Amino acid sequence: MKSRLLIICIAAFLVSCTNINKILKSSDYNYKLQQADKFFAAKKYNQAQLLYEDVFPVFKGSPEFERIYLNWAYCHYYQKDYLNAENIFKGFAESFPNSKSTEEAEYLRAYSFYKQSPRVELDQTPTYKAITFLQTFMQKYPTSPHHREASDIIASLEDKLELKGYKAAELYYDLGYYNAAAVSASELLFEFFDSDKADQYKLMVIKSRIKYADNSIADRQLERYDQVLNECADFYDRYPDSPLGKEVDRFKKQAENNLKTLRNEQTEKDAE
Numbered sequence: 001m002k003s004r005l006l007i008i009c010i011a012a013f014l015v016s017c018t019n020i021n022k023i024l025k026s027s028d029y030n031y032k033l034q035q036a037d038k039f040f041a042a043k044k045y046n047q048a049q050l051l052y053e054d055v056f057p058v059f060k061g062s063p064e065f066e067r068i069y070l071n072w073a074y075c076h077y078y079q080k081d082y083l084n085a086e087n088i089f090k091g092f093a094e095s096f097p098n099s100k101s102t103e104e105a106e107y108l109r110a111y112s113f114y115k116q117s118p119r120v121e122l123d124q125t126p127t128y129k130a131i132t133f134l135q136t137f138m139q140k141y142p143t144s145p146h147h148r149e150a151s152d153i154i155a156s157l158e159d160k161l162e163l164k165g166y167k168a169a170e171l172y173y174d175l176g177y178y179n180a181a182a183v184s185a186s187e188l189l190f191e192f193f194d195s196d197k198a199d200q201y202k203l204m205v206i207k208s209r210i211k212y213a214d215n216s217i218a219d220r221q222l223e224r225y226d227q228v229l230n231e232c233a234d235f236y237d238r239y240p241d242s243p244l245g246k247e248v249d250r251f252k253k254q255a256e257n258n259l260k261t262l263r264n265e266q267t268e269k270d271a272e
Helices: 002-025 029-041 045-055 065-078 082-095 102-115 125-140 147-175 178-191 198-214 218-238 245-271
Strands: none
Touching: 002 029, 002 045, 029 045, 029 065, 045 065, 065 082, 065 102, 082 102, 102 125, 102 147, 125 147, 147 178, 147 198, 178 198, 198 218, 198 245, 218 245
């Protein structure tokens, strides 16, 4: 049964390829456009795309050109070819700024960047672009029906960037690059100061700073333990009700004890 179904699918594919090749060979561009529209209506977007691309330069400037341009963009979009869809929606919006479809095209351009947003471990350039274009869209079209969806997408993308930042700080810490971990966590805190995890990021700064001080040469330890105490004081000021306060207390006490020991050692050296 499965082999028969496979044979049917292959046969249908070959017939489809034969048909599209015959259409592409035709010199009648009105016929090609008619067939492209039929494929598009039947949701056969690959075939429609090929035909729209073929007739695109011929109908440029004609009354049909706007529809051809937009359908061509949709063909890429519906096939999840978001890289090309974004670029074509951009071209459509620039070519037809006054079209009733321009708002939708600009939204789908931004949405195409969102669909290109990769796993959190990878480079997030498309994520930043998606946020920028969605924010621009919301400012330009404040009454758009996509406004709520755009806002929700931005929030989800910002959550991804926040998670990436925390994972970066955590990785630096696990690898023993404590200064880099502290800097990374501080940058994360600066960018997402209103996050409900902000106290966790501040704790990461403190943990990293004390580890950095522990592993520093003796001449630099005094100033670096002092920095830990400054970070602890800032934590208490910012997050007085945080449940992480007890853990901060432990690091504060550790830094104070280490400073006391270092100063006693320095006093003994000076007395010799």
